Amino acid sequence: MRAARMRAGLTQAEIAASVGITPEVFGRMERGKMLPSVPTLFRLCVALRSGPHELMGFVPPASLPQAAQRQVPPELADTPETRRLLRLMGRLQGLQLKLILRLVLAFLTEPRRPRSQKRNRR
Structure with missing residues (x-):
């Protein structure tokens, strides 16, 4: 602004x-x-x-990493959880937001394992 x-x-x-x-x-x-x-x-x-x-x-979507350019699924676009998350993120400062972005990107780019492998890990 x-x-x-x-x-x-x-x-x-x-x-x-x-x-x-x-x-x-x-x-x-x-x-x-x-x-x-x-x-x-x-x-x-x-x-x-x-x-x-x-x-x-x-920022313009083209300047974001490829994983961050994915669209939010329509069923998640306007849920109470999404609204709460956006409201809470509005309180964060620059470095805090960068950290959250990296965390989200890590979740999006991490290869998913089948549920059976996750249970056997314990």
Whole structure:
């Protein structure tokens, strides 16, 4: 969000006023301490002339490792567990998020063993 704001040449107070939030709330959003509501995100996109993917800190899928480009199965796309995980991940900082990404990639790239082999390991 900060990069888009700097590119627009605006202060936090100016952006906050233009979208109808306090500068303190915008500052927390910009630092990644809180997520905007969907209507506020839309107003931020308009004010900063940027897409939500940039403002929320998502990278283009092409720049992710191949394993991370897989689609989420439709049956998992909107479950309570997924929403909770996303909400909790919103509290993490840069290095913490990188660690979680590596962990997820390790799960996705680890060869799966048949269940019978897993039981015999004990």
